[in-house]
Amino acid sequence: MIHSNKRIGALFSCIAAVLLLAALFIFPNRLAWAFCNDVTALVDDAIADVKREDFAAAEAAMRSIDERFHGVSDTMKLFFDHEDVDELSASIAAATRLVEQRDGAQVMVEFENIRNVVTYLAEIETMGFYNLF
């Protein structure tokens, strides 16, 4: 009876571990890619706006990026290195300020940094040979 209970316990703990892992394989990956796609599109819009010197539209795009980021930043800290999330937060804040100051040259650097960080966060959730090693 005791052995049977232990076997059932071991089986249930394995099932629980598999389910938890399955959730962890799916949810952070989807979160990261959805966020990456949204932010990349918004950054592209902002870049186009800055190139046209339409800083008002770029400010609106930055506000959208900021809102999108703050909607998921806490959840992201559950699954990603806090340093990367903080770096993204700092880049978004810097880009917003540079757009407000109409500094078109410098803001491009921050846009690129935002794009790099969100792509990095999504890609580390992607199964690939180079990620493994």
Place this chain on the structure above:
Amino acid sequence: MFVLFIRAIILYTLVFFVIRMTGKRQLCDLQPFDLVMTLLIADLASQPASNTGIPLVYGIVPILALFLLQQLIAFLSLKSEGVRHVVCGKPVVLISRGIVDEASLRSVRYTLSDLMEQLRSKDVFEPSSVEYAILETNGDLSVLLKGPSQPVTYQALSLPSPAAAPPYILMQDGVVHYPSLRQSGRDEAWLTKQLANAGLAKGAVFFALLRSDGVLHVQSKDSDGERAYYIEQKGQAK
């Protein structure tokens, strides 16, 4: 997260094979797959525990990966002898009929000093008195002494052996252990009566053990003199 999972599996496999290759000297009463788990899990847990910048899931996912892998290996080892040989290795005979097998010794990277040390830990000082010494898969050495060196047993002397069973812990720190009491076939009224016969209140008992020979061994708490009582049962079936 899936990348973390696979990375943990790769590292587990690597460490496992390194430990298997280093031989049984590295093991300490654990099977290789248990030892790998023990080695890796502490480090995996300490990383997110000590660094608040790292999410806990970075520790959770690899630990769960190791857990599942260990369960899988344990299951497969149970079901298949072939897997068991690969995972745990095979026992190696180091001494056969008093002769030390040099090739076996070399194959498990044991020096004669290691063997002698292991034998001494088994109270054996002469390899010549050993019939067989087998290095088990968990790194432990099992020793079978030659007939004349074996300890005398009750059976050899045709003597009746005492009943051997672990004692029941009936009380601890003044608290009755009812499951043990039930297993021993006694009840609380019996215990109270025995204690009363010894002039002890339940609250004064540090522990009460019912030995296999039916003797109730009671020790009072230090506040009550820390005295030992051996209460024998009259007409007790042994």
